[in-house]
Amino acid sequence: MVYIVGAGPGAEDLITVRGLKLLQKADVVIYAGSLVNPGLLKETKEGCRIHDSGKMTLEDVMQEIEGAEQEGLMTVRLHTGDPCIYGAIREQMDAMDARGISYEICPGVSSFCGAAAALPMEYTLPEISQSVVITRMEGRTSVPKRESIRSFAAHQATMVIFLSAGMLKALSGELMAGGYDSATPAAIVYKATWPEEKVVRCTVGSLAEAGEREGIRKTALIIVGNTVAQSGYLRSKLYDPEFETEFRRSSHS
Numbered sequence: 001m002v003y004i005v006g007a008g009p010g011a012e013d014l015i016t017v018r019g020l021k022l023l024q025k026a027d028v029v030i031y032a033g034s035l036v037n038p039g040l041l042k043e044t045k046e047g048c049r050i051h052d053s054g055k056m057t058l059e060d061v062m063q064e065i066e067g068a069e070q071e072g073l074m075t076v077r078l079h080t081g082d083p084c085i086y087g088a089i090r091e092q093m094d095a096m097d098a099r100g101i102s103y104e105i106c107p108g109v110s111s112f113c114g115a116a117a118a119l120p121m122e123y124t125l126p127e128i129s130q131s132v133v134i135t136r137m138e139g140r141t142s143v144p145k146r147e148s149i150r151s152f153a154a155h156q157a158t159m160v161i162f163l164s165a166g167m168l169k170a171l172s173g174e175l176m177a178g179g180y181d182s183a184t185p186a187a188i189v190y191k192a193t194w195p196e197e198k199v200v201r202c203t204v205g206s207l208a209e210a211g212e213r214e215g216i217r218k219t220a221l222i223i224v225g226n227t228v229a230q231s232g233y234l235r236s237k238l239y240d241p242e243f244e245t246e247f248r249r250s251s252h253s
């Protein structure tokens with residue numbers, strides 16, 4: 001059996017209880033060395049075989065998994081954040097399906113949640129934005145044309161941009177070409193929830209300058225939109241004494 005486990009955004013204690021239990025039981029662990037906190041490996045049992053997937057191809061990973069399956073061992077494939085976001089897990093699942101290997105996903109706390117906690121902010125503020133766009137700039141992996149930063153920027157929703165800290169100048173240009181004013185608030189969150197976490201507040205127009213000043217080129221998220229200011233919103237209906245909910249009667253009734 002293979003468990004695809006989300007390790008969380010960085011801090012060792014932000015793995016889920018289920019994920020931790022699986023890690024403690026694993027005979028084989030294949031972890032994404034560049035982003036998973038190595039401190040988590042202390043949780044593995046004695047004799048657990050540990051591999052850093054940063055040095056492996058998909059074929060290498062599958063060879064390890066197949067070998068473990070033949071020996072009747074349990075494998076944890078440990079991904080950073082939540083595996084469903086830029087985790088390249090579909091190709092692993094397809095390869096396992098083709099070999100008749102059973103697997104299950106254990107979710108994790110994605111870095112976009114870790115970044116919101118670091119700021120701290122709510123991405124969805126009534127009247128300002130009720131949507132979060134998770135996207136990236138095109139890199140070695142292409143992005144479909146209809147999903148350009150420019151086209152998403154036209155919505156003025158909250159945007160969380162992954163895998164783009166090395167392209168801040170181009171990112172800033174795309175955001176403005178799409179309709180964000182250069183003064184729109186923005187933030188760069190580097191290594192959210194790690195001890196070396198850094199939160200840099202700037203504007204859409206000053207993203208590149210802010211990144212350069214702080215020396216941030218990778219392992220960061222860029223958050224943009226009017227919600228970043230965290231002001232000017234309407235309070236929620238859910239906790240308003242004027243309104244009734246399924247669970248609470250209004251103060252008038």
Ligand code: SAH
Binds near residue numbers: 035086114189219221
């Ligand atoms: N599955 C992961 C994302 C993997 S893609 C998740 O759910 O978070 C790798 C990218 O995620 C990095 O380039 C960076 O943009 C972002 N990232 C991962 N961990 C981060 C962290 N702790 N702080 C800020 N950004 C992070």
